[in-house]
Amino acid sequence: MGTNTTNRITGGVAAGKSYSSSCNACKQCAPLGACVAFKGIEGVLPMLHGSQGCATYIRRYLISHFREPVDIASSNFSEETTIFGGNKNFNAGIDNIISQYHPKVIAIASTCLSETIGEDVQRLINEYKSIHSDEKNLPEMIYASTPSYAGTHYEGFHQAVFATVKALAGAQGEPGRHINLFANFISPEDIRHLKEISSDFGLDTVIFPDYSDTLDGTSWEKYRRIPDGGTKPEDIRRTGLALMSLELGYILNSGGKNRVSAGEFLEEHFDVINRRIGLPVGINETDRFFNLLSDISKNPIPEKYRKQRGRLVDLYIDGHKYVANKQAVIYGEEDMVVALAAFAAEIGLIPVLCASGGESGKLKNTLKSVLGDLYYEDMVVGQGFSFEQMEEIMQSLHPDLMIGNSKGYYIARKMNIPLVRTGFPIHDRLGAQHSRCLGYEGSLILFEEIVNTLLEDKQRQSSVGYKYM
């Protein structure tokens, strides 16, 4: 590309300069994240309260990643709506969703438009319910406040998880022996793996959000307007009766003002103990995860996973020489960055730059505490970073590899370094919905991909066509 390189930002951020505007952001808006989380509820239809463009843009973005239908309704604000309020459009939207989709749940997220005019969506829901109080089978309605001018898509995701639990969780009934697993923004294939692990421990686990089927379906004989799958509303109801909650990820939505996570909410209101551990990527974090599951279930770690761990260690031994001391740039959602950095440090990569568009302010300390001895002192931690800021720093770091979503491809291309795609979005490769990194098995797959990417690069750059690497 003929970008005018002489005019390009050089060293701005490295020199301590900060920008008021954003060039090539490394984050999306909160309602997008909310829609992903909502898709993890069984029988749901998400609706955005705002302009139709929000639903269209977000659908297009999610569909291109998951390669699956993603229906998101909108209350289609007009100029008139912005002046007189959205209740007419809200009611019409709900009516039409019910008559077309017959959903079990309508999950509503706000947008910058409705938040700016001060719409009280919870009041709209209450009014709708009271007008239709004589109707049976009215769907559940959930509302998450997700103005796009506060936080990122990652916070929107966790805000929706919290809102869903808050709306549905109850204390009726006997306390159960089940646990809640709040699984974070991970791929459908990784969700399936977590379900497999939990079931192998003999645990009764409510995994939420579970979009492993709704965003990664099979081919169907007959089209289904609302795909099968998702966490059942009755299961979300019983999260209030669980033995404990496990939240994967340390940061979640804690960066925002007055933000509470689903686990924290259940602990405060239903006395369900909340445990936050890292996303199980790599040996160390996965060991923690498995040990915890073993403690909770009082079952030993199944043979299958002991073998998986063994194979992973064996693979580390075989492959560590290819990755040792290579410098890696890791970017994406904050908790995923922490997990990937821990994994990278463990396999001998040096995470020279860890960046996220998220602005919780907690990334650096979390990295320090999770990586422990493996924390690399010269690591640049980019909080609230854009790709442009990442690139500036990378120009002086000369890293060997990037690990993150496909939006960083342009930097990899410009700097002629390989990119291992993981996270969200992946718009330039097939199979984002099957991308894996969780558990011993997921780590094994990711490790192989990193090694092979480096080998491929080495082979490609070599003047001799080596066939034996």
Add this chain to the structure above:
Amino acid sequence: MVYESDKTKETETLIAELKGFKEEVITKYPNKVAKKRAKSIVLSDPVDTPQIQANVRTIPGIITQRGCTYAGCKGVVLGPTRDIVNITHGPIGCGFYSWLTRRNQTKPEDENAANFITYCFSTDMQDSNIVFGGEEKLKQAIREAYELFHPKAIAIFSTCPVGLIGDDVHRVARHMKEEIGNGINIFGFSCEGYRGVSQSAGHHIANNGLFKNLIGRDDEKKGSLKYRVNLLGEYNIGGDAFELERVFEKCGINLVSTFSGDSTVQKFENAHTADLNMVMCHRSINYVAEMMETAFGIPWIKVQPIGANSTAKMLRKITQYFEEQELIDRVEEVIAEEMKEVETVRAAIYPKTRGKKAMLFVGGSRAHHYQDLFEELGMTTLAAGYEFGHRDDYEGRHVIPTIQIDADSRNIEELTVTKDETRYNPRKTEEEMKKLEAEGMEFNEYHGLMKQLEKGALVIDDLSHYEMEKLIEKYKPDVFCAGVKEKYVVQKMGIPLKQLHNYDSGGPYAGFKGAVNFYKDIEQMVCASIWQDLKAPWESEEYIEAQFVY
């Protein structure tokens, strides 16, 4: 229209069956919705064109293909220009989602030439900006953009909250133009997402901005070729503009500017020096064509260079307009040469595609233009409709005076354009225009999508998800053309979907080479064996029923 010999008996029966569709679909809607949707579903008749309801608000809760005003203004019309720094004023989402996702391409003159289309600039508004106003942040963003890139022009695009909190992007633009000086051009667009019915409102707003702020600022005639034309409503998706540029150059035609595929500030500023405007996407750009005719005296014609025959037709229209034998000869030579490859490929593919059926629900022109390509493949378009078209895009421009102006359209500024005092120069005398018209040339005219469709084909505006599902279920087309939002829904139902917004990373599809690409891509789609494997053997009834008989 598909030649009689291309149609199969089955196609004719299917067209006859389309009659029942409307009745069946609308009865499933609540009364009020049914009443509204009924007006947007008609059976085509090329002779006695029926009236269709279009460009009306989508009903809340009905999932639509449509985007917003911002998307039409920033994403579609201004997005493809490489040397304007486009700053989205708003929270991060809108800017991010419109970051290179339309696959517009551009070719900077050299290594050092400006190209900003690979960037995503946003003021990334935070809650404090919503409360206290975002104008200062916007000013700072413009200063930063200038400091970093020294662009010729900076454009500001408003997202939903901007209008609500009272930020005046136009005032900021004026202020910053003065502050920076150095001849920089800075202008704003009030293209808040909620403003219009669809992205179409954004096109109109963008057209006004182009006319007010860019067109006509540079009078110098550039280039040595004497046949000077503009191509309007071409956005260089998948390299379409490159193919058309190649064809024009080969013919010796000077393409002064394209609005806005592969475009630059300088080309816009110079556009009024052309002698003929050709309108490709009528919906998104007809306003510019009209304004340029009024102000500068440049006539416009409708062209559709999608399809090899249609491209040839466009070139012949140009020669007819310029009336010079040298150009006529050159163009005929080029057509003959280009058609060789086209015909070879078409002949090989045609037997496999003949008689197949397509449905097109896309754009504000694409659902019309691509019918040409399908006709070249011997395929019939059973149903078509636009996402954001107006009645004139369906029925032809003669209905414009009868279109009711609703509140949404009234929101959009109508520029009052008058003859430019010094530069108005009718390119043809009245007599010459009359003579050309008598010879069959049509100026300021577009006949709309329904003139081309088969009698009895279904026309549906702003197709809803539910209607799409029913269309496929009932009529099982061989290929469905729409965008990525529809892609996986349609493919779940076992029908291949061709994306005509971004071409599924294929293209170009315009011009001669584009036609060849399209033939091959469609052949590959409609003949793929994967569609036969959808059912596992144990799922088929025959498998269950079949038993060995001893």
